[in-house]
Amino acid sequence: MRPFRTAEIIAVGSELLTPFRADTNSLVLTTRLNDLGIIVAGKAIVGDDVEMLAALVRLALARVDLVVTTGGLGPTEDDVTREAVARALTLAMHEDLALVRAIEARFARRGLAMPASNRRQAMVPEGASVLVNPAGTAPGLWIDAGEQAVILLPGPPREMRAILDGDLRPRLSARSEGHRVERRVISTTGRPESAVDEVVAPIYGPWRAGPMPIATTILAANGQIELHLSATSDGTGAARKRLDAAVGTLAGALGDIVFSVDGQPLEAVVGRGLRARGWRIAAAESCTGGGLLSRLTDIPGSSAYVIGGVVAYDNTVKVADLGVPASTLETHGAVSEPVALAMAEGVRVRLSADVGVAITGIAGPDGGSAEKPVGTVVIAIAVIGRAPAVRTYLFLGDRAMIRTQSVVAALDLVRRALSSANS
Amino acid sequence: MRPFRTAEIIAVGSELLTPFRADTNSLVLTTRLNDLGIIVAGKAIVGDDVEMLAALVRLALARVDLVVTTGGLGPTEDDVTREAVARALTLAMHEDLALVRAIEARFARRGLAMPASNRRQAMVPEGASVLVNPAGTAPGLWIDAGEQAVILLPGPPREMRAILDGDLRPRLSARSEGHRVERRVISTTGRPESAVDEVVAPIYGPWRAGPMPIATTILAANGQIELHLSATSDGTGAARKRLDAAVGTLAGALGDIVFSVDGQPLEAVVGRGLRARGWRIAAAESCTGGGLLSRLTDIPGSSAYVIGGVVAYDNTVKVADLGVPASTLETHGAVSEPVALAMAEGVRVRLSADVGVAITGIAGPDGGSAEKPVGTVVIAIAVIGRAPAVRTYLFLGDRAMIRTQSVVAALDLVRRALSSANS
Numbered sequence: 001m002r003p004f005r006t007a008e009i010i011a012v013g014s015e016l017l018t019p020f021r022a023d024t025n026s027l028v029l030t031t032r033l034n035d036l037g038i039i040v041a042g043k044a045i046v047g048d049d050v051e052m053l054a055a056l057v058r059l060a061l062a063r064v065d066l067v068v069t070t071g072g073l074g075p076t077e078d079d080v081t082r083e084a085v086a087r088a089l090t091l092a093m094h095e096d097l098a099l100v101r102a103i104e105a106r107f108a109r110r111g112l113a114m115p116a117s118n119r120r121q122a123m124v125p126e127g128a129s130v131l132v133n134p135a136g137t138a139p140g141l142w143i144d145a146g147e148q149a150v151i152l153l154p155g156p157p158r159e160m161r162a163i164l165d166g167d168l169r170p171r172l173s174a175r176s177e178g179h180r181v182e183r184r185v186i187s188t189t190g191r192p193e194s195a196v197d198e199v200v201a202p203i204y205g206p207w208r209a210g211p212m213p214i215a216t217t218i219l220a221a222n223g224q225i226e227l228h229l230s231a232t233s234d235g236t237g238a239a240r241k242r243l244d245a246a247v248g249t250l251a252g253a254l255g256d257i258v259f260s261v262d263g264q265p266l267e268a269v270v271g272r273g274l275r276a277r278g279w280r281i282a283a284a285e286s287c288t289g290g291g292l293l294s295r296l297t298d299i300p301g302s303s304a305y306v307i308g309g310v311v312a313y314d315n316t317v318k319v320a321d322l323g324v325p326a327s328t329l330e331t332h333g334a335v336s337e338p339v340a341l342a343m344a345e346g347v348r349v350r351l352s353a354d355v356g357v358a359i360t361g362i363a364g365p366d367g368g369s370a371e372k373p374v375g376t377v378v379i380a381i382a383v384i385g386r387a388p389a390v391r392t393y394l395f396l397g398d399r400a401m402i403r404t405q406s407v408v409a410a411l412d413l414v415r416r417a418l419s420s421a422n423s
Numbered sequence: 424m425r426p427f428r429t430a431e432i433i434a435v436g437s438e439l440l441t442p443f444r445a446d447t448n449s450l451v452l453t454t455r456l457n458d459l460g461i462i463v464a465g466k467a468i469v470g471d472d473v474e475m476l477a478a479l480v481r482l483a484l485a486r487v488d489l490v491v492t493t494g495g496l497g498p499t500e501d502d503v504t505r506e507a508v509a510r511a512l513t514l515a516m517h518e519d520l521a522l523v524r525a526i527e528a529r530f531a532r533r534g535l536a537m538p539a540s541n542r543r544q545a546m547v548p549e550g551a552s553v554l555v556n557p558a559g560t561a562p563g564l565w566i567d568a569g570e571q572a573v574i575l576l577p578g579p580p581r582e583m584r585a586i587l588d589g590d591l592r593p594r595l596s597a598r599s600e601g602h603r604v605e606r607r608v609i610s611t612t613g614r615p616e617s618a619v620d621e622v623v624a625p626i627y628g629p630w631r632a633g634p635m636p637i638a639t640t641i642l643a644a645n646g647q648i649e650l651h652l653s654a655t656s657d658g659t660g661a662a663r664k665r666l667d668a669a670v671g672t673l674a675g676a677l678g679d680i681v682f683s684v685d686g687q688p689l690e691a692v693v694g695r696g697l698r699a700r701g702w703r704i705a706a707a708e709s710c711t712g713g714g715l716l717s718r719l720t721d722i723p724g725s726s727a728y729v730i731g732g733v734v735a736y737d738n739t740v741k742v743a744d745l746g747v748p749a750s751t752l753e754t755h756g757a758v759s760e761p762v763a764l765a766m767a768e769g770v771r772v773r774l775s776a777d778v779g780v781a782i783t784g785i786a787g788p789d790g791g792s793a794e795k796p797v798g799t800v801v802i803a804i805a806v807i808g809r810a811p812a813v814r815t816y817l818f819l820g821d822r823a824m825i826r827t828q829s830v831v832a833a834l835d836l837v838r839r840a841l842s843s844a845n846s
Binding site for chain 1: 438439440441442443444445446447450451453454457462463464465466467468469470475478482486640642651703706708710711712713714715716717719720721723724725726729730731732733734735736737739740743744773774775787788789822823826
């Protein structure tokens, strides 16, 4: 049989045509299909409309090897996917008795009788084979159409994933060319997307052609720039070697703005560094209001290196709980390098930490001035036995963006302190 | 001319067929179209493929009144939307000289000469009229096709929105039936989706039919349940009155789990309540690591009522900085009601606040026991002049879900304290 090379994904459900729900199943599906060397050529979203769905399935089969639908497999009248695919392929529907028994058994295990409506879920197009759903009552279906196929998956993400990573994986794998897509991510912070692109584009440009092309994507979000690389493996390990070399070249060219080449988030990299040094950290936050500590403690096991900190939103807290001299506050203002330094050293000493970090700034929308506009943020770091350091930033964007960039910049200061040879 | 009643949205761009980018433009577009009474009947995502895009536009025009595309209007060879729509409508392409001048002027304002490639952006299908893009070089286009129309918008969300809310709005409005969709949101917390649905479904069920139907959607996320109601206005104000009455009925039935009926997030409702009472708040956080304070200070102007707090991730901080007796910690453990109470009162007194809130719990994945499994979270509130209160929760889900639910539950305790007649 001809292997699958191209696919189209059709998400079914009227709720996906409202402003409230985005189709995210297709992103997971795309990852899995790409990993098998199957390219997604198009996606469609359609309401619970049997005619329109049947037309879309027919259209897709005119273009691609494989059609995957998600949603519309429930027990109600609104659930039209089985019927629509049968019409598209001109197949009759029949009741699959084994499926009736399986659904009954699922209810019985919970001490319930199967509602009559669930019997609908056992009405399947002729020739369909069942993909067992370990997470719900709606089974997936695989229907061959000559050398092509249509796969029907349920809409709830948990159920879709359970089938995708269960029954479906070996069947799809057997129909792919044994391709695997190898991926790498290079994560950076501290420079804008255009600056990163200027460095890397001339390098990876030529890699897009050639016998083993490397595909690249730059994604920018929340003060970080990610460079995604991928190559299709031929099973010899050549793609892995080629990507490792590519990551080495690009990371070398980008220098110390790279914080990870293994997909780890910045807070995990910082955590790993703190563990390795045996350092424990404390933070004093003003404009970020706890965002830095919250992000540090997103990581399981962070209690090994996070002591805690003080959210000094009000200036009285900066004085009473961090020991910032009232005179320093008065002379320089709360958003100033002397105050940030006093906060960092204050929290470090009071909480008996090895590293103290402090953030003070103007997140807006109010509180800016000509001298210190909204987005002015001062970040200081005090490491035991080293001279403290401080830097003033001017971040652009709204309140949330300024706060996020402040947290990322503070994490990056800690990362740089950890990798510095000093001490 | 026949008014537009149905639309299809086509997002163009090969990056939208990777695992990394979801189409979110269509959600914004759907809101605006729905607001004009135009229903979105389908969505499609297609790569930078002129033939496939042309086929999709033709197919959509066979079904709906209005086709809106996003993306593919840039200056490169990959940008095929103009060409594809011209093919779909069998229109010739011509260079719009006024557009060339406008793009040149945009570059000139930044002291730059227009790159030759940008001239492509002035090649438009015959009969197209320009929708000015105040945020970029790619103009939008409106192309009539008999009583139907195709609208081409750029892909960058900021540019798409700028055209949508600028040039496009009055033109679309003139072609809608003067319909406006009125919306209301009822936000609740503290009960699961099924419990909310059990209360409201029997009430709103009948509203879906009748001369002025109300559409309803329940959305559950992050410990909150939202009930969205909408009705199409006939311009007489009847829809507004009907929705106000509906909100009154449903909110009455749901009782005190409703925290807002105006779309305000919980932290804003709490902020408003604190301002109204003239109370200032401080928080002591363990397992949430600053997440509560971070959320409270998401709100602009929150410095008026947030003093700050202590992130006591390590037990030493609970003792030294919050005054929790070491003996209480030893006897009851860090995740216990006596410790939470001591943390809440400790932070209230130390930071001279009117309200102290404390969260201590086991967010996992490690640290659980048979007696106190992962998800056990204790939250206490101390209000000046009142008896303190404490409650133990058992939250389900992963580390992030447990932390989010803890923050929401703490905010809700404050909301309830604020609305209580006591004191």
